[in-house]
Amino acid sequence: xxxxxxxxxxxxxxxxxxxxxxxxxxxxxxxxxxxxxxxxxxxxxxxxxxxxxxxxxxxxxxxxxxxxxxxxxxxxxxxxxxxxxxxxxxxxxxxxxxxxxxxxxxxxxxxxxxxxxxxxxxxxxxxxxxxxxxxxxxxxxxxxxxxxxxxxxxxxxxxxxxxxxxxxxxxxxxxxxxxxxxxxxxxxxxxxxxxxxxxxxxxxxxxxxxxxxxxxxxxxxxxxxxxxxxxxxxxxxxxxxxxxxxxxxxxxxxxxxxxxxxxxxxxxxxxxxxxxxxxxxxxxxxxxxxxxxxxxxxxxx
Amino acid sequence: xxxxxxxxxxxxxxxxxxxxxxxxxxxxxxxxxxxxxxxxxxxxxxxxxxxxxxxxxxxxxxxxxxxxxxxxxxxxxxxxxxxxxxxxxxxxxxxxxxxxxxxxxxxxxxxxxxxxxxxxxxxxxxxxxxxxxxxxxxxxxxxxxxxxxxxxxxxxxxxxxxxxxxxxxxxxxxxxxxxxxxxxxxxxxxxxxxxxxxxxxxxxxxxxxxxxxxxxxxxxxxxxxxxxxxxxxxxxxxxxxxxxxxxxxxxxxxxxxxxxxxxxxxxxxxxxxxxxxxxxxxxxxxxxxxxxxxxxxxxxx
Numbered sequence: 227x228x229x230x231x232x233x234x235x236x237x238x239x240x241x242x243x244x245x246x247x248x249x250x251x252x253x254x255x256x257x258x259x260x261x262x263x264x265x266x267x268x269x270x271x272x273x274x275x276x277x278x279x280x281x282x283x284x285x286x287x288x289x290x291x292x293x294x295x296x297x298x299x300x301x302x303x304x305x306x307x308x309x310x311x312x313x314x315x316x317x318x319x320x321x322x323x324x325x326x327x328x329x330x331x332x333x334x335x336x337x338x339x340x341x342x343x344x345x346x347x348x349x350x351x352x353x354x355x356x357x358x359x360x361x362x363x364x365x366x367x368x369x370x371x372x373x374x375x376x377x378x379x380x381x382x383x384x385x386x387x388x389x390x391x392x393x394x395x396x397x398x399x400x401x402x403x404x405x406x407x408x409x410x411x412x413x414x415x416x417x418x419x420x421x422x423x424x425x426x427x428x429x430x431x432x433x434x435x436x437x438x439x440x441x442x443x444x445x446x447x448x449x450x451x452x453x454x455x456x457x458x459x460x461x462x463x464x465x466x467x468x469x470x471x472x473x474x475x476x477x478x479x480x481x482x483x484x485x486x487x488x489x490x491x492x493x494x495x496x497x498x499x500x501x502x503x504x505x506x507x508x509x510x511x512x513x514x515x516x517x518x519x520x521x522x523x524x525x526x527x
Numbered sequence: 528x529x530x531x532x533x534x535x536x537x538x539x540x541x542x543x544x545x546x547x548x549x550x551x552x553x554x555x556x557x558x559x560x561x562x563x564x565x566x567x568x569x570x571x572x573x574x575x576x577x578x579x580x581x582x583x584x585x586x587x588x589x590x591x592x593x594x595x596x597x598x599x600x601x602x603x604x605x606x607x608x609x610x611x612x613x614x615x616x617x618x619x620x621x622x623x624x625x626x627x628x629x630x631x632x633x634x635x636x637x638x639x640x641x642x643x644x645x646x647x648x649x650x651x652x653x654x655x656x657x658x659x660x661x662x663x664x665x666x667x668x669x670x671x672x673x674x675x676x677x678x679x680x681x682x683x684x685x686x687x688x689x690x691x692x693x694x695x696x697x698x699x700x701x702x703x704x705x706x707x708x709x710x711x712x713x714x715x716x717x718x719x720x721x722x723x724x725x726x727x728x729x730x731x732x733x734x735x736x737x738x739x740x741x742x743x744x745x746x747x748x749x750x751x752x753x754x755x756x757x758x759x760x761x762x763x764x765x766x767x768x769x770x771x772x773x774x775x776x777x778x779x780x781x782x783x784x785x786x787x788x789x790x791x792x793x794x795x796x797x798x799x800x801x802x803x804x805x806x807x808x809x810x811x812x813x814x815x816x817x818x819x820x821x822x823x824x825x826x827x828x
Contacts, residue, residue: 238602241571263598264565270542287630289601293594297564300590301539318630325626329588329619331669368632 227252227375227429228526229452232268234493234519236436236458236472237290239264244521245290246435246494248454249274250375253356258282259373259433265294266301272522276305281352283359284315285435286370292319296326303334310337314351314359316369317342343371348446362446364437366471372434374446380425388421429527432487435494438468439477444485452527453487454519456494457505463496479509479516489527493519528553528676528730529827530753533569535794535820537737537759537773538591540565545822546591547736547795549755550575553676554657559583560674560734566595567602573823577606582653584660585616586736587671593620597627604635611638615652615660617670618643644672649747663747665738667772673735675747681726689722730828733788736795739769740778745786753828754788755820757795758806764797780810780817790828794820 228251233244245262249272256278258265269276284292292315302311311334313319320340327333341351343361352359355378362372381403389402394416398408407418432447435456447453458472467474473481475492482490490513492505499505502518509516517525529552534545546563550573557579559566570577585593593616603612612635614620621641628634642652644662653660656679663673682704690703695717699709708719733748736757748754759773768775774782776793783791791814793806800806803819810817818826 237605239565239568239598241568263595264540264568267540267542267565287627288633289598289627289631293598293601294564297540297590297594300594304538316630318626322623322627322630325619326588326590326623329617329623329669330590332589368630 227377227431227452228524229431229454229491230272230274231493231519231521231523231525232265232272233262233521234495235521236494236496238497239290240497243497244268245293246285247294248433249279250431252375252429252431253377255281255357257359257375260285260291260435261293261295261298262290263293263297266298268521269298276302277307277309279311280309281312281314283373283433284313284319285364285372285433286366286368287316287318287322288368288436291436295319296323299323299327299334299338300330300332302336303332307334307336310339312339312341312352314341315343316371317344344369348374360446362432362434362443364434364443365440366436366438370436372432372437372443374450375431375433377428377430379428382418382422382425385421385423392416392421394421431527434481436472438471439473439481441481441484444481447481447485447487449486449488451488452491452525453482453485453489454491454493455481457492457509458494458496460499460504460508463498475505475508476512479512482509482513482516488515489525490516491519491525492516528678528732528753529825530732530755530792531573531575532794532820532822532824532826533566533573534563534822535796536822537757537795537797539798540591541798543822544798545569546594547586548595549734550580551676551732553730553732554678556582556658558660558676561586561592561736562594562596562599563591564594564598567599569822570599577603578608578610580612581610582613582615584674584734585614585620586665586673586734587667587669588617588619588623589669589737592737596620597624600624600628600635600639601631601633603637604633608635608637611640613640613642613653615642616644617672618645645670649675661747663733663735663744665735665744666741667737667739671737673733673738673744675751676732676734678729678731680729683719683723683726686722686724693717693722695722732828735782737773739772740774740782742782742785745782748782748786748788750787750789752789753792753826754783754786754790755792755794756782758793758810759795759797761800761805761809764799776806776809777813780813783810783814783817789816790826791817792820792826793817
């Protein structure tokens with residue numbers, strides 16, 4: 227998986243910082259997660275091909291997470307896109323976009339498909355043969371979901387020496403990769419696990435922004451390889467967190483630790499902080515493998 | 528007057544070009560004209576104080592002219608603005624903005640006042656003691672207005688030698704500046720024009736974007752000091768202009784000439800052109816005093 231941060235600051239776009247948006251590359255898919263104002267320019271700056279984006283996930287309807295969406299949809303139209311575009315986001319997002327298209331008398335010439343979310347339980351919202359996406363219900367001032375991206379199990383790998391020694395016909399290799407036991411040329415049943423290796427571990431990425439400290443996400447994101455968790459505040463401003471329903475770096479680290487994730491990426495910093503290293507200093511005593519998101523940064527895992 | 532171009536390219540925001548937005552400073556007012564995506568960042572880059580903007584004029588509801596508006600309104604809220612903000616634009620603009628505020632559960636803490644436009648005739652939409660703003664109905668694919676900004680006549684200037692020679696009491700100077708005839712200390716009536724000079728010429732600025740070639744604007748913008756007129760295309764692509772209801776540089780120059788304006792500023796270039804000097808070469812044989820708009824450029828007149 228490859229995660230390209232396009233923007234990771236809270237509130238308003240500024241000269242050198244962008245509101246939330248990120249691109250996750252997974253099994254040859256590009257998923258766009260949130261789409262603050264300026265995202266289409268950030269996509270250009272990060273040299274991401276617009277045509278590869280087929281699915282956009284919007285966490286909630288605060289402007290710093292979606293004000294760039296209508297412009298991106300409109301730009302796709304101007305670029306004469308033909309491929310379907312799927313938008314996953316809170317109920318209301320379809321009305322916002324279609325109202326603006328109606329008043330501009332500019333409908334997309336490609337299929338624009340909205341998947342409006344209302345559930346307060348985690349649900350499977352996207353699935354193909356390689357990837358699943360589940361919602362992560364978050365605790366914010368408006369209806370908000372994070373998203374859990376999970377690779378599906380890949381094929382088993384042939385232990386080619388064992389396969390040949392077991393005298394299995396090549397015609398059965400496909401079945402072996404799929405996990406089946408097969409008969410060899412002598413008519414003996416060969417147990418799959420004796421001639422194959424387990425597939426690569428399935429990677430998972432959990433995106434949690436924006437949210438107050440919320441332990442109910444832990445079972446959903448348990449053991450994720452990478453967790454992006456908002457840390458709008460430092461503990462010295464912890465009194466602001468419950469009211470605004472945001473988290474501190476310490477709280478993000480606590481969630482990461484309790485969920486036993488592999489890596490924590492912090493972001494959604496309040497613009498009041500100049501020294502972002504303070505976020506690392508606050509989080510790392512609780513959870514060691516912590517990184518700072520920044521606009522344009524790429525994480526591979 | 529001072530015109531600060533924030534963005535002047537058509538269609539989509541790109542890495543180094545911005546969609547339409549400009550700030551007109553006139554008699555100590557700052558008027559924002561159109562507000563494409565990224566305008567708030569352009570305001571920051573051009574060091575324009577957000578608090579000074581009290582009136583925003585939106586020409587039409589195509590995204591490259593207003594997708595930045597909702598974000599700017601939202602940023603004003605985050606900056607704890609208290610002053611009224613007036614938005615002038617086509618009917619529908621209020622619904623677009625209020626729908627997004629409703630779904631974000633984020634209402635402005637300052638008065639947000641919409642002046643929705645529907646008239647197809649030029650009308651006076653703003654007036655104070657120093658400035659008037661009139662609409663300029665344009666010919667585009669959706670309902671569109673340009674805007675004519677007119678200084679009101681200033682006070683007459685005292686010819687102080689003549690005033691003293693005419694033996695006029697200082698108490699009457701104010702009336703003289705306002706154009707009245709007054710009695711002097713000897714009870715004689717003094718004709719105003721014998722002791723005062725005319726006020727400075729009233730400046731006018733006409734903004735015309737987006738529009739097909741449309742001679743019906745000429746009586747409205749007649750003798751304007753400066754005309755911004757869109758020139759999406761060059762004549763070599765003139766066949767695209769009627770269909771998209773845009774103009775060529777030659778057409779913009781023709782309007783400038785027929786309206787006898789002082790200066791023509793071209794903008795709203797299609798992104799297909801790399802060499803903008805071609806716009807000057809096309810327009811200048813028809814209208815000599817022609818300039819190219821560019822993002823960040825300032826014109827004083």
